[in-house]
Amino acid sequence: NSILSSVLPAPEDPVLSVIFACRDDPSPVKLNLSAGTYRTEEGKPLVLDVVRRAEQQLANDLSRDKEYLPLNGLPEFNKLSTKLILGDDSPALKENRVVTTQCLSGTGSLRVGAEFLATHNKESVIFVPNPTWGNHPRIFTLAGLSVQYFRYYDPKSRGLDFKGMLEDLGAAPPGAIVVLQACAHNPTGVDPTFEQWEKIRRLVRSKSLLPFFDSAYQGFASGSLDADAQAVRMFVADGGECLIAQSYAKNMGLYGERIGSLTIVCTSEDVAKKVENQVLLVVRPMYLTPPIHGASIVATILKNSDMYNDWTIELKGMADRIISMRQQLYAALEARGTPGDWSHIIKHIGMFTFTGLSEEQVRLMAKEYHIYMTYDGRISMASLSSKTVPQLADAIHAVVT
Numbered sequence: 001n002s003i004l005s006s007v008l009p010a011p012e013d014p015v016l017s018v019i020f021a022c023r024d025d026p027s028p029v030k031l032n033l034s035a036g037t038y039r040t041e042e043g044k045p046l047v048l049d050v051v052r053r054a055e056q057q058l059a060n061d062l063s064r065d066k067e068y069l070p071l072n073g074l075p076e077f078n079k080l081s082t083k084l085i086l087g088d089d090s091p092a093l094k095e096n097r098v099v100t101t102q103c104l105s106g107t108g109s110l111r112v113g114a115e116f117l118a119t120h121n122k123e124s125v126i127f128v129p130n131p132t133w134g135n136h137p138r139i140f141t142l143a144g145l146s147v148q149y150f151r152y153y154d155p156k157s158r159g160l161d162f163k164g165m166l167e168d169l170g171a172a173p174p175g176a177i178v179v180l181q182a183c184a185h186n187p188t189g190v191d192p193t194f195e196q197w198e199k200i201r202r203l204v205r206s207k208s209l210l211p212f213f214d215s216a217y218q219g220f221a222s223g224s225l226d227a228d229a230q231a232v233r234m235f236v237a238d239g240g241e242c243l244i245a246q247s248y249a250k251n252m253g254l255y256g257e258r259i260g261s262l263t264i265v266c267t268s269e270d271v272a273k274k275v276e277n278q279v280l281l282v283v284r285p286m287y288l289t290p291p292i293h294g295a296s297i298v299a300t301i302l303k304n305s306d307m308y309n310d311w312t313i314e315l316k317g318m319a320d321r322i323i324s325m326r327q328q329l330y331a332a333l334e335a336r337g338t339p340g341d342w343s344h345i346i347k348h349i350g351m352f353t354f355t356g357l358s359e360e361q362v363r364l365m366a367k368e369y370h371i372y373m374t375y376d377g378r379i380s381m382a383s384l385s386s387k388t389v390p391q392l393a394d395a396i397h398a399v400v401t
C-alpha cells in the first residue's frame with residue numbers, strides 16, 4: 001500500500017498556472033504576457049552578449065576548478081555585488097559593517113534572510129506591500145515569520161496609496177520587518193517618488209522597523225543602476241540597519257543560473273561579525289554552499305570596466321525597449337479611443353503593469369483572444385513586441401467596450 005497516496009493536490013500558483021494554460025493553448029496567435037522574463041522584439045529569450053563573452057573567458061581559463069565555494073559564496077562576487085547596490089563610496093562598506101552572502105538568486109536571498117530573522121529578530125512579524133510578488137508570503141511564512149500587509153496600491157488612481165502605506169507602517173510594532181521592493185514594483189509597476197521614499201525612511205527609522213529590500217530589477221527599471229539603487233542607498237546612508245536581497249536574473253538575464261546575494265547592513269563591525277557567522281548556520285543545512293558558475297559570470301563582468309560598461313549598454317537597451325512598449329501600447333489604446341484612462345501604462349515602471357482589467361476580463365482575454373496574463377491583470381511589458389501591441393490593444397478594447 002502506498003504511503004504517498006494521501007498527498008493532496010497542490011493549490012495553483014498564480015504565475016505558473018497561467019504559463020501552463022498558455023503553453024497548452026494550440027492557437028498560433030497566443031500571447032504569453034504572464035512571465036517576468038525579458039523577450040526581444042522577435043519574442044525570444046535574450047542571452048546578453050557580454051554574458052557570452054564572460055563565459056568564453058571562463059571556459060578558456062584552465063586554472064579554474066570545481067571546488068566547493070565557501071559557505072557564503074564566491075568572495076569576489078560578494079564584494080562586487082555589494083558595491084553595485086550600495087555604491088563604491090558607501091559609508092557602511094568603509095566601516096566594515098556589511099555582511100554579504102551569495103544565495104540562490106533573489107528567492108534564495110529572501111529565504112535565507114527570512115530564516116535568519118525568524119531565529120534572531122525578536123519580532124517575527126513581517127509586513128509586505130498589498131499587493132506584492134506572489135511568492136513573498138510563502139517564502140516568509142515557511143521561514144517562520146508571520147506575514148501582514150501594508151496598503152500600497154490604490155486601484156482608483158492606479159498609483160501608490162501613500163497615505164495608507166504610512167498609516168499601516170506607523171501602526172507596526174517596533175522591530176517589525178518591512179519588505180520594500182527597491183524599484184519596479186511587482187506586480188503593480190508603481191514605485192514611490194524620491195520624496196516619498198524619504199518620508200518612508202524617516203517613518204521606518206522613527207518606528208524602529210527593520211527594512212528588508214527586495215532588489216530584483218536594479219538597472220532594469222530606469223536603465224540606470226544608480227537610479228534604481230537610490231531608495232536602498234538613502235536608507236544605508238542614515239547609518240541604520242537593513243537587509244537587501246539582490247538578483248541577477250533580470251538585469252543580467254541569468255534567470256536559470258540562480259545567482260543573487262543577501263546583504264545585511266549592521267550598525268557596527270562587531271555586530272556584523274556575529275551576524276555573518278549566524279547566517280552561515282542557516283546556509284549550511286539548507287544547501288551547504290552556492291553554485292559557482294553564475295557567480296563567476298557576474299564577477300567577471302563587474303570587475304572588468306569594459307565589460308561592465310558593455311553590460312550597462314545592453315541593460316539600458318532592455319529597459320528602453322520596455323519603455324517603448326509602454327508608449328506603443330498607450331498610443332494604440334488612445335488611437336482606438338478605448339474607454340478609460342490608460343496613462344498608468346506609461347507612468348508605471350519596470351517589467352510589469354497592472355492593466356486594471358478584472359479577473360473575468362482577464363479570463364475572457366485568454367479564452368477569446370488567447371492572451372495570457374496573471375489573474376490580477378498584471379502584464380509583463382517585456383513580453384510585448386511592436387508586432388503584438390496591436391493584437392493586445394484590440395483585445396483590451398474589445399473586453400472593456
Ligand SMILES: Cc1ncc(COP(=O)(O)O)c(CN[C@](O)(C(=O)O)[C@@H](O)C(=O)O)c1O
Binds near residue numbers: 107181186249255
Ligand atoms: C519582486 C521579485 N523578487 C524576487 C524575484 C525572484 O527572482 P529570482 O529568484 O529569479 O531572482 C522576482 C521574480 N518574479 C517573476 O519575475 C515574476 O513575478 O514573474 C518570476 O520569476 C516568477 O515569479 O515566476 C520578483 O519579481
